[in-house]
Each structure stands twice: as C-alpha cells, then as structure tokens.
Amino acid sequence: MKTTKLNRAVALLLAMLLVFGMTACTSKPATTEPATTEPSTTEPATTEPSTTEPETKYVSKDHLVVVGKTEPASIDPHNGNMVTQFTIDFQVFDRLFVMDENSNITPQLAETWEWIDDTTLRVKIHEGVKFSNGDDLTAEDVLYTLQRGCESSYSAATLDPFDAAACKVVDPYTIDIVTKQPYPGAIATLTHGRASIVCKRAIEEMGDEYSRTPVGSGRLIVDKWTAGDSIEFSRNENYWNEEAKPTFSKLTLRFVSENASRAIEVETGAADLALEIAATDMTRLDENPNVTITAVPGATLNQLVINSANFPYFTPEVRRALHMAINTEAITKTAYVTADRADSLLPPSCWGYKAVDESKTAYDPDGAKAILAAEGFDMSTPLVINVAKGNEVGTAAEMICNMWNAIGLNASVEILENATLTTNNSKGQTPICITTYTCACGLPESMFLNFEKTTTYAWTDDMAFVDALKAAKTITDDAARQAEYERLQQYAWDLNNVIPLCVSQRVYATGANVEGLQPSPTNQPDFSLLNVLVEAN
Amino acid sequence: MSLLDIKNLTIHYETDAGCVEAVNDVNLKLEKGETLGLVGETGAGKTTIALGIMRLVPDPPGVIKNGEIFFEGKDLRTLREKDMRKIRGGRISMIFQDPMTSLNPVKTVEEQITEVIRLHQKLSKAEAERKACEMLELVGINAERITDYPHQFSGGMKQRVVIAIALACNPELLIADEPTTALDVTIQAQVIEMMIKLKNDLQTSMILITHDLGVVAEMCDKVGIMYAGEIVEYGTLEDIFDGEQHHPYTVGLFGAIPNLDVETDRLTPIEGLMPDPMNLPEGCNFCPRCKYADEHCKTANPVSHEVGEGHFIKCHRFAKEG
Amino acid sequence: MIPVMLGVVLVIFVMLSLSPGDPAVQMLGPDATPEQLEELRDDLGLNDPFLVRYVKYVWNLLHGDLGTSYTTKQPVAKEIFERFPTTLLFTTLACIVGAIVGILFGIVSAVKQYTWFDNVSRVIALIGISVPSFWLGLMFIIWFSVGLGWFPSSGFYGPKYWVLPSLTVGLVQASNVMRQTRSAMLDVVRQDYIRTARAKGQSEMKVIFSHELPNALIPIVTVLGMQFGRGMGGSIISEQVFAIPGIGMLMTNAIGNLNYPVVQGGVLVIALSFSIVNLLIDILYAFIDPRIKSLYSGKKRVRKTKNEFVREPGKESAANG
Amino acid sequence: MANNTVKAAPKKNSQAKEVWRRFKKNKLAVAGLVIIFILIIAAILAPVIAPYGYDDQDYSATLIRFSKEHLLGTDNLGRDILSRLLYGSRVSLTIGFISVGIGLVIGGLVGAISGYYGGVLDDILMRIVDIIMAIPSIILAISICAALGPGLINTMIAVGISSIPNYARILRSSILSIKQQEFVEAATAIGASDARIIAKHIIPNSLSGLIVQASMGVGRAIISAASMSFVGLGIQPPNPEWGAMLSFGRTYFRDYGYMVLYPGLFIFIAVLSMNLIGDGLRDALDPRLKR
C-alpha cells in the first residue's frame, strides 16, 4: 500500500518541522526590546517623553503594585519566624526608632529620650498617634510590646537585653525602658521589627486573629490578605506625621516565588517594584530602559558552618585546612553573583566592622592538603554538606564539595526539606551546613548570637571565646567596645567554626518613573516613600 | 426487464498480505417477486456479493474490479453516493446474520425504526412513530415494547426488529444474509414462516444467503450454489433438488448433510479444504477436491454450460459434445 | 468511598510521621528552648501514640474540623477552601481544553484513518504525551507572554490569566484523550450495527455522530475521569510555574514545613474530589449506556464494573448452526 | 489415512519472532528503539565519550552558549552540559526502567492475585489500589521522599509505588477476560493445577497489555522524576539528572534558554522513543491490527 508509506513520510516531516520550530525560537536569546507594556491591572507606564512633544503633565499613580518572593505566615511581630514578615511590619507598625539605608538611627515615635542611668532609658513619645482601630497609642502599649516581646519564644532572643519586668510607665506618654545590664546597643535594638509597637487592646480581643489582620499605627493599613497570592494595603488617612503619608492611596503586595516570573512582572509593567531580584535576571533588566536596577550591599552573611562541638574530628587545624581549600572569591562570583566577598564575621554595614587579617586562611589547596596530612586526618571520612532548597546555596555547596574533593577529601551534598534541616540543626546533628545570618540593626552582638547558644549553628567548643562575647556586649565605652569587637572578629575568623563566604546584595527593580526607593539592606524599604509619576490624561 | 441483473461481477480485497479474490465473474438475474437462494460454505463470497450490490464493500481494502449491477434498469455502480443512499434502505434493504450485534445498543428500537422511515419517506415524527408500531406488530412484537432497548429483547425478537427495520420502507429487494443461522430451531421456524408471509403480502423479491439447504428448500424459487467466489450451479428449486445433472460440489454438499428422513450410517464428506482465495488453483477451483477431475479440469477454468432451461452448471463434463 | 478516604488519611499519616523532621522546631524557630518545644508538642498532641493521633484526627474530621495550620494558625478548612476553587477552576479548564481538542482530533483521525491527517495527529499526540508539562509551560511563557506579550506570565486573576496555564496542561491531556478516543472509535467502527446504519442509507456524518460516537463515549468518559484526577495532582507543578495560588503550592510548602494538618487536609480534599468525579463518571455511564442503567434500576443494584460483563455460568451461548 | 510425509517440521517460529516481524514493519517504532539503544549506549560509555567529567567546574568558562570545546555550552559553574547530559542519561534511564520494574512486579502481582482469585481478596486489594490512585502521584512521591529522605533509590521507590495502580488494574482486567476463555476451562479439564494454569495459560496471554503499559511507563517515570526535582526533591547534586538540570536551569531560561532547552529536549526524546516503542508493541502484540 504505497499511499500509507507516503502519508507516514509526510507526517514525520511535518512533526519534525514542528519540533524544530519549537526549539529554534527558544535558543535565540529573548528579544531585548522592551515587552509591549500591555495595560494590566495598573495604568500603563509611559515611556520617556521625547523632547519634541508638548510638555506632558505628570501626576502620582494612585495604586502601586509591589512583587515579593515569599509570603509570611503572620504579620504579628512577636508571632512567626519568617524574615519576610519584617518587610510588612515596617509599613504597618511604628517603632520608637528607625534605621535608614545607611544604618543611622532616627526617631519615629520617640519625641525625646535620655539615659537617666546606665540601664534606664526614659523615652517620651509623640502624642496624638492613633492605631488603625482608633485607639490612642500610649506608653502602656509600648510597655505591653516590650513585655509580650520578651515573653514570646520567637522574639525573646532579639529583645533579650531588656528587663521587661523593670520597665514602667512614667506618664501616659513617657516610659522608662530598663536593660538587664548596661547595653549600648539598646536604642539600635529598638529599631528591630520585633520592637514594632502593637495595640494592647486589639491583641487581647483578637488573639491569634491579630497575626492575619494586624492593628498598627503605621503608614499603611492591611485591607485584604488573599492567602498564597497577595496582600492589599491602603493609606492610613489619619497617620500622625503628615509629611510621611504616601502619595498613593492603595498598594498591592503580590507574592511570586519564581524568580524569572517576578522579573517579568516589572519588565511587562505589571509591577512598579520587585523585591529580591535574582542575579540571573539582573543583567537583562539592567539593559531594559524601562527598568532601573538598584543593588546595595546587604546585611546578610552567607557562611559555611563546621560543627566541632559534636564532631571532634574537626580539630582547629583541620578546620583551617578546610577553610584554605575554599576559593571564596570564585564562590562569590559564580554562586551568588550579586554579592561581595566577606572579609569578616560582620557585614560592612554593621557597627564595629573591620576587615580581618586573612593570612592564616589564604586560599592554598596544596597547603591545606599538607596540613590535613600532618593532622593525620582520615581523608575518607564523609563530609556531608547539608543545605536547604535554593539555587544559590545549592550551587555554593556543589562548588565547595568540588573544591574539597579536588584535594582528596570525600565531600558530598544533601538537599533537605527546611523542616528536616532546622530539626537536625537544633539537635546539633548537622556536621557541615551552609546558612545565612542577618545582622539586625547593625549590632555586632546579633551576628555573634549563635556562638553563645550551643544548640544552634556555631557549635564551637571554645568556651573562653563565648564568655568574651558575652562580656563585650556590656562595654559602654564606644572606643573600648570597638577595639574588643575587632579582636573578637579576628579571633572568630581564625577559629574557623564559621567560615564567611560573602555578603549578598539587596537587588531591587523598579519600573519607569518610580522615585523614592529606599534600598534597605535588610529588605525593609519604606513603601510610603515610593512615588510613581504617570501622565495625567 | 428483470428487477436485478448482475453481469461479470468481480470483487477483490487488496490487503498487505496479498489480493483476496472474493468474487470472480458472477452472473445473476432476479425477477420481481422472486426469491433467489445463494448457497455456499464460509468464504465462498456470498456476503461480498450482497455488500457489492449495496455498494457497502469497505473501501480499503475492497475493490469492485469490474461488472455491472442493473437494478430496475439502472447500473448501481454509476450512481452518485447521494442517489445510492436513497436506494439503500428505501429500494434495497439488507438483514445481517447476528441479531445480537446488528442493533445499536444505546438507542431505543423506536429510534432505530423511525430513522429509516424518515430517511426515505416524508413523514412527521408522529406518523413515523405510528408506522414503526405498525411494523412491530407486523413482525409479531407487542407495540408497547417500542421504547425498550435492544438488550431487553431475546435473539429471536431482535431479529424480528431487524426485519421490521428492513421492510419499513417497503423495499423492492430484500437481501437477507443468513437471517436465521444464529437462532434456535423453533425460533428459526417462527421467523422463516413470518418472512414468507411478509414476502408474499408485500410482493418483495429477496436474495437469501445461507449454508442450510433445508432453509433454501423452504423459501426459495431459484438457487445458486457458490464455491470459491464463483457460481458453480444455478437453476430453479426443482433443477437443484430433483434434477439428475449436478455439479460435483452440489452432490458433495447433499452427501455431507445428515438427512432426517434417510438412513445413512456414514456420511460421504467432501475431502480436502476450501482453496486459499489468495492463490486459487489453475483451472477449475473445485478440481483438487473433485472425484471426476481430469487433466483438462486442472488447466482450463470451465464455462457455465446450460444443461436445461435456465439450469447452468460450470463443469467441463457438461460441455455440449461437438 | 468512605473506606478509601480513611485509607488515604492513614497513608499520609504514616508518611508524615516517618519523616525525621520535628514540626515544633519548625514552628518556634531555632532559638526556642527545649521546654517551649516540649510544651508545644504536648498541646499539638504530637507526643501521643500514632493510633491515638489518627483516631483523634478522624474524630475531628467527622465533625468537619480539619485542625489548624501550624504555621499560620488559621483553620485548615478556611485556608484550603480559600485556594481550592482556584485549583478546581484551573484543572477543570485544562480538562475542558483537553476534552475538546482531544475528542475532536480523535474522531477525525479515526474517521479519516490511513490519511495524512491521521498520521500527523497521531505523531503530534505522541509528542504531546512525551513533553513534560512544566517544560511546555516555560516555553509558552517565553513565546506568548514575554515574546509576544499576549498573556501575563503569572497570577490567576482574570480570564486573560487563565489562558496559558490551561493551554499548557490541557494540550498534554488532549494528546492522551485523542489517543483514547481514536482507539475507542476504531473499535466501534468495526461493529455490525454501524453496517446496519449504513445499510439504512444513513449519511456518513450521521453514522459517525449519532451511531459511532454515543457507543464510543464510555472509554472516552473513563479517560476524562482519570485525567481530572491526575490533573488535580499535576496542578502542583504547573501552579509553581505560573504562580497560581492553588492548593498545589500550599501543599508543597506544607510538606516542606511538616505542616501536618494542611498536608492531610489538602490530600483529603484532592482525594475527595477525585472520588466524587469518579462517582459522577459512574452516573454518567448510566446515561450513556442503557445496559448499565438497567443494572441499577429495578433489580437489586448489581455493581458491575465497566469492563467485566461476566457471563453468568451455565447460560448457553447462542448455539449458532 | 493421513499422509505423514516425513517433511521436516518448520523451525519453531516462536511467538516472539512473530511479534518482531510485525514490529519491524512500523518505521516509527523502530526509530524509537534505535534512539533508546543509542541513549543506553551513551549512558554506559558516558565516562569514555563525555568530553569532560560531570562535575569539572571551570569558573572562567561559565554560561557559554556554544563553543568549540563545549558543543552544548556550559552551565553557571562552567560545567560542560553535553557531558552532564550523557552522565545524566545514566541516572534518568535507570530511574525510568527500575521504577517501572518496581511498579510492574508489585502492581502485576496484586493484579494477578485479585484478578484470578476474586472475592474478598479482590475487593481488599482493589480498595488499596484505589487509595494509592486517589492520592496524587506527585504528593505521594514527595511524602515518600520526605519520609525516606532524598536520593536516587528513594526517588525510584517513590515513582515506582505511584505507578502500581496502573499495572494492577490492567493485569486484573486482562486476567478477568482471559479467565472466561474456553481454553482455560479446557486446561482444568485435562487436570492442570491452578499454578500451571496461571503460569502457562493466563499470564502469557495477558502480558501484551502489560508490556505496552510498561514501555509507556518508562517515559512517565522519567517525567515524574524530573517533576520531583522541579519541586526540589529527587536526585542530590552534584550527580546530574535531566530533571534536576531542567529545574535548576529555569531561573536562567530568559537569557540562557539553552540551559532549559537541552535537558528538556533529552527528556522529550527519551520519553518519545519509549512511547513510540510502546505504540509499535501495541500493534505488534494485538493481532486485530488497529493501525
């Protein structure tokens, strides 16, 4: 039957054509000219008006769209352990003090404050500040915030320096905040998300409901939270500080976990601001005239942690050798890309930061091999690097694994569910892992916090160092405190329990005509400052 | 002018495995009101002829090589498909062998009968339904059961419905392909009796395809014995059942059937097997199994010789001397 | 159906309790003290023996209480039913696309067998079932959303957003439906009653749509039922590609965070909808095929599965002469 | 009476040869077989033919689309994608075949028992199969991996278990239909035991449906393993697997489309050829040629 043979050939040809057609147009790089800004839910972003046109009038856009990566489980500052919630706390609550992007502290609710003794800070707050449910914000609420914060297991560690029981209300708008022992970082700690002032009456009435529909005194109010998709905010009309009120009336924060899709939202004009832009999308967005990329050094340190407390075979010299075998420059450039190589335990934006002397741990694979031989380290012991799911951290683990195997070690990588990883870490069972630690409010103590607790990551067996850390916190004299922290940084670096890799940058992408972006290193930009100019027509 | 006149009809099935010569150079004639019996064993090509007349031979792989089929003077092979559809079910209709699978299981009997009526007669829905009830009563089924589904009927009842469908438009010619083979004896008797009555009442001429000589004796006027795609003997009922001269295959057929009225302790079967339709033997197809076969039979394919008025036999032994 | 549901919950219970992670640590974070962890485990009932937890869960289930989510402390029922309609809509849309495209191509290529159309559509169908749907999703985003800008690349707010996701999953399903329709139609084409219909002088188009299709519907409907079930599961991947707030994403995160109640609730809802769809399919069978309807009505309900019309022993097969 | 001419009886033309003859006629199916054969060879000879090791990182040559040394380009760590795909075929094909094996053996057993013996046993087994079917395969696979931990073996077990219902149902229905055939009753009549009937009469005749499903199953298994990596489980880096490479590449797919294209293409080609073989087998094994 010759016809069927002909039919088969034609069919095969057509099918192959189709397949090649599909593959052909994906391999050529996606066209760089800007995607046609098709009108999505928001008004179209205009392109740069060319000079010859008549002068077009601009007006502020009324409804902004921001795209974030991970959706928090709750917005209540004292309930929930996801870092992304602080981005929203910053908009919805006020704090006594706030820290701007170059980490200098300015008052927010605090009108006047003074240290009446080395452990008591008397703060007088502005009058006439109202919560979104109409209640007045009084010192009572500030006291309640501190007491609740120190009690809840989520925020106890951050607010540990404060002695909640000793704090007392002086008058409806003045409060004495007492620290357990003299603590210079007290005011800085009050700028932390955990210190957002909550409404006492609302919490007592709403209980757990508070974490989904918070009552705060901040510049934005939560209108509607669609689980898994977005949170809609509206402007707090009776915000106490007139000039701080935002130019827009409504803002939608959408959560898109796919990095590429998040970038596309800004590209296609569907969003005005995208948080946490991945390195892979940065170069392309940069070339796009409609999109502006702002990258600032972050406050998050990516570090390799070696557990010597529970795995004694990681002797100091072995740890040093392991450190020497790693080319952190390559890891920074290839795995994290939008990051700067770390040269200390503290990120540059942190108080007391000073680059350490790296002579003892310079990258020298052969030297590392020699040390390991000298230490008689059994090269066949399995070095399992545990990591949670994530492109950058996974790539870094693969690189380190490759570098260690290059000098004869037996390294491997294991990706775990985050629940399993946190459980293993809390029991100290993880031999080696790559994790991140964010510097809160620019305080060095927050970076060294995990050294103090044997249960979490650092697991150092050098107790003398741990005691020194505790002591450093109480030095009130700045110069002495600076010197002590510089010594501790150098010591911790040479300890090699925590091997810093790099400080990842915070990358924001804004659409056309978006002004007022405050690129905060801890991913807490003040949305209310945003202003988007659109053609008034 | 006879109702149906088939001249030199040849139908082959061209499959990947080879060319099956199902029907070779068949000539048949049927007068109005007459019943022609086509007798033969499996693979003799009986059903292919019927499908050829209805032009329902499945196109790949079936092909009508040549021959004309005159029905009421018109050669059906020249008709356009649209006109041919007017004839199917309207002028010529067909009954198939297995009642169990001849009716659409998901449609009611009423739908299946009214369908053919409305295709060929301009009747409203109500009139069609009334005609359908009439037809059911005609074939001996209680009209109340018209809304039942095929699976609610027994084998015999289903065949009656098929007959009702076939005769609904009062066709000129009814082709019945082994109508009672799948039925029990007593049910078969009822159906045969009903078909004879309907044929006479409606003056329908019929082509009855069967392998049971008893059924032929009951219902037919003319008989054609088929073997390997050819008609080896053709004549009236008397010629075939009472005549002296017969084609060897006819003799073999009668010898192979256990006869109720005649005492035989051993049957005389026809030795060997049906020939393979893909490579039919040289000369006469029956030659390998024929007792009287000689050299001539092996080489030349015999022509149909007229041994008596209207009685043809396709065998060299009956060629007229000189 | 009830035993299947209980079985499903049991399987998930076993799986989750086997996993090494500890939900309490995941909830309170690494800084929580052992006492706080222990206290939380108590009031979550995690320390009870396995069987007690299972019985308690089923008991609450009967009272319509799916428990509260560990992470968001919201009632699981609220959280699931906020997002379930999205997944349901997405899967139904995909199934509709799959059904329409699949059945249409299936019929035409069965009717036009041995033609070039039949061969081309069969090859495309083969390609269709060989393509991983998430890869196809990525490709569609590149071409239609970024390249041509016709459709948004993520989100699920309006009809414009539904197009790409349902097309991606729908076309993959269509290939399966097409193959099944084609073989079902080819089975029916060979039946005797189709020859009877043609012998009635019926037109080719009518033979196909009023005789062949109704009889081929049973296997087609079976495949659609299966597709819907698999679609519910498969949505998890496609939801991630198109950032659709369905229960797929909710479930994957919940498993990651060992959020037991949400995982159990989600699986239960998917299993429930799967069984309901199967039930609908069975009811649909009765409408399609009167033989099955007669099995249900009148005589005692004999539940005969679709493909086993067991011949009663002793009933003679019609003795054909 | 019979003429027993002493002609040598034709060689035992076994059933398999018959099937192969029909299978050969289907060009597409043969093409599928050839491609799979090439992939298997590539998998076995990967260390020899792959230009680089699968984990040779070269930070100076990262994210190159095409160059003389790297025909299919390099990934973000400068590793040669072609070599990773060749090594990856080892992992992906093993997952494909072994998990089908698991599903086939367990599913087949369950199907055979419940099909042949019926009754209460049949009901219980079928309910269990319903339960596995009711749980979406991805969720089942993820929870198995979450419970047993990630890795090659657990992925195979997870994918295998979620394919059990498929094989169980197919074998059960074909056994039910064959059980009623007269030649099974004939076998009982000549005194054959249950075991012999199953082994010699029922299984050989119900294999065709299973073989077709198994070949299609390999394709499905490779895709589900890939989807598990997409969700972040499945195979542990650095050993390469097509699905992991595809899911990792998706953050780059805007500018470096080839990172997603090539793994996707390899998966597609492997799965397509398995499906072509499956299609060819269905026609070859099923005497009623339904082209």
Added chain:
Amino acid sequence: MSHLLEVKNLKKYFKTANGALHAVDDVTFTLDENETLGVVGESGCGKSTLGRTVLGLHDATEGEIWFDGENITNVSKAKFHELRKEMQIIFQDPYASLNPRMTVGDTIAEPLQIYGMFTEGNDRDVRVKELMDLVGLDQRFINSYPHELDGGRRQRIGIARALALEPRFIVCDEPVSALDVSIQAQILNLMQDLQEKQNLSYLFITHNLSVVKHISDKIMVMYLGQMVELSDGKELFVSTLHPYTKALLSAIPRASIHQNRQRIILKGELTSPINPKPGCRFAPRCNYATPACFEKNPALEEVLPNHFVACHNVKEINGL
C-alpha cells in the same frame, strides 16, 4: 452389571443476583461402553451444564454420578485429578478452546506432561505424532500456531488433546456446530472411527437434531433444564411422544421440496430459568397443556419399552 456411567436425579443450580438459576433439574440416565448418548435441546436448556457437571467441572447441587460403579459426585481435587485419565471433553468453539500462544505439539503434549506419561524427549514426541495421525492432522503442523490453521484442523487438535490420556468417556459439547457442512461431515466420521478403535463412549451434546440422529445410540431431549424424553435413537424419530419433541422435529427445515406437511409453530418464547414455578416448564408454550401441567413436575415414566417421557398427558396425546 454396572453401567460405565450412571447419573441419578442430577441437579445443578447457579446463584445469580436475582435468584437461583435452575440449569439442570433432576436428570437421570445411564451410559455403557462403546455407546453414544445424544443430548439435544435448544439454547438455555442446560445441556452444556449437564456435560460439565458430569465431568466434575461444576459441583453438582443434588443427585449422584456413578462412574464404573464408583460414586464420583463432587469428588476431592486429588480424585478429580485422577479421574481425568478416564473422562475428557471436546469443546465447541475451535478458536476459543485452544491457547493461542501454544503450538499444536505443546497443546497435545500438555496432558502427557501433567501426568508425566511418556518421558520428556522423543518418545513423548512420537506419542504426539501418533495422536496427530489418529485424528488426521498432518505432522508438519506440530510447530505451527492455532491462528495459522482453519476451523476443521483446530477441532482435530482439540480431539487429539482429549484422546492423549486414552479416556474411556468423552463429553462432546457441540463439537461440530461451529464448522462448515463439509468439514462437519469429516469430523463426525472421524469421531465414529475413533469410537470403534478406542472403544469410547460419548455424551454428544448438540442443538442439531439431524446430527444427533446420525451419531447417537440413545437420545435425550431437554427443555429449560428438565428431561422431557429419552429413547433409542431411531425409535425417537419413528414414534415421537413428547409434544416439545414433536414441535422440535417439525420445525427443522428438510432439504427436500416434497414436504408439504403441516408444521407445528410454537407460540411465545423461552421462559426464564431463574426461580422457575413448579410444573412442566414447556406448559406455557404447549398446545396440549392442562391445569395439572402448571402445578406438578411431570415424572419420567417408561411409556414404551426403553422410551421414557415426562408429560402428564402423554397417553392422551398419542392415543395410547
């Protein structure tokens, strides 16, 4: 002397969703060596079930089966296995009764393998070839598959398989119904030859009266599970007593044109065999039915020598 086979009041009921199906209801007959008992009746009359129950493929609900003077009703599996050497069966459908995936040689040899007769290797082959010659099957087919052969040859394989264990009694369930007329005649002749050569006795089940007349020594007519008439083969056609047998005989179309006799056309259809009412099951369609027929089951009486009939009014109908 005891008969080869004796069946007393055999009953076989099947459990169905809507009640008990009375397939075989109180059948009694005897069969001696080298004798053929024809069992004839329309579809649904229980003749197939009777054959299979006698053979032990179904368990009898009531009644006894004696073989060679030994009670073999519902025997144990081992005894059943042992009995296969004595009792065998030939099936109707040549296409369905052979395993499509086994060669002709293997199918015939299987019984030998099961009972370990004729050791492996060539003397089992010799035996198989002997059997093929016996049934007129050309030895060149030993390695071919059933689908390569025509209906007639396949039926010969079925017969060879039945003869392999040299049984003394064979149940033939419609052996020729699925064959063409000319092949039918060859198989019937073959079975008659085998009966003489191997001293076999047949239980020959068919719906075709002319075939049963030709081959049977004694004939039993069944209707809806009940025995209606049992007599010598020739005797039955000479003096037909039971109204159903009369109707059955008259319904058969004769292959001759001089048969202008009155035909008895039965009215109505077969009634349902499930939970049948007492009394004669042919009554609803019988022209001679009297009220008694609807109440009491007619008992089997010997109306003429060796001629048994189960009908209340048999004497009145035939004027005896």
